[in-house]
Amino acid sequence: MKSNVGAVDKILRIVVGAVLIGLALTGTIGVWGWIGVLPLATGLFNFCPAYQLLGINTCKLSKK
Structure with missing residues (x-):
């Protein structure tokens, strides 16, 4: 799995995942x-995985 989620x-x-889980608890x-588990895990x-399917990458590209 190549990282595709930026900072x-x-x-x-x-934050959104934790808030949703907290509200559910x-x-x-x-x-x-409990849908907050998805954004928390990603x-x-x-x-x-959705970013990979759509070809989106929010990580900064490193110059080599």
């Missing part, structure tokens, strides 16, 4: 909050 994207995914938004692993 800002990664932080947003982790407190019962505020119900079962749908943020932690720096890889998004």
Whole structure:
């Protein structure tokens, strides 16, 4: 798996995922909050399968 999630994207995914999971745990938004596992996982692993399918890469390109 090649990294395709950039720094800002990664932080947003982790925050949104954690908030959704927190809201699900407190019962505020119900079962749908567990969808937050997806953005949390993609943020932690720096890889998004949907980005790969669509050819999107938010990582900065390193100059070699």
